[in-house]
Amino acid sequence: MFHIYCPYCEELREEEEFHPKGQAHIARPEEPDTCSDEEWGDYLFFRDNPRGIHHEMWLHAVGCRKFFNITRNTVSYEILETYKMGEQPTITAEHLAREEKNAREEKTNNAQVAEGGQQTVGASDAAVASVKGAQA
Numbered sequence: 001m002f003h004i005y006c007p008y009c010e011e012l013r014e015e016e017e018f019h020p021k022g023q024a025h026i027a028r029p030e031e032p033d034t035c036s037d038e039e040w041g042d043y044l045f046f047r048d049n050p051r052g053i054h055h056e057m058w059l060h061a062v063g064c065r066k067f068f069n070i071t072r073n074t075v076s077y078e079i080l081e082t083y084k085m086g087e088q089p090t091i092t093a094e095h096l097a098r099e100e101k102n103a104r105e106e107k108t109n110n111a112q113v114a115e116g117g118q119q120t121v122g123a124s125d126a127a128v129a130s131v132k133g134a135q136a
């Protein structure tokens with residue numbers, strides 16, 4: 001049993017209250033009549049299946065019955081954040097790649113500073129604090 005944070009109820013609730021509803025942020029073509037069959041087929045049937053960060057729409061079915069979005073890591077199943085419909089995720093694959101790159105560079109810099117005998121503090125606490133959502 002794990003808990004998911006509902007951004008509308010503003011509390012952690014049992015996972016059994018929720019249903020996944022597929023990929024989030026799928027925009028309906030503005031002019032369906034002028035779409036090619038391929039564009040319309042993509043919109044209706046084709047979904048991303050990334051390894052890593054994925055944005056999904058979920059329904060709080062046995063709660064407020066509202067849809068919301070989840071940013072989830074498809075490798076670890078970890079839910080990184082939840083947010084209301086119409087909002088944009090704060091955590092994206094690009095964001096994490098940039099953070100990992102910064103952490104690698106910082107580690108390199110810290111190693112150099114450590115040789116000089118100075119203590120350094122990691123900057124990743126801010127990233128952890130910005131993550132809202134559910135825990136396993």
Ligand SMILES: [Zn+2]
Pocket residue numbers: 006007008009010060063064065066
């Ligand atoms: Zn809810």
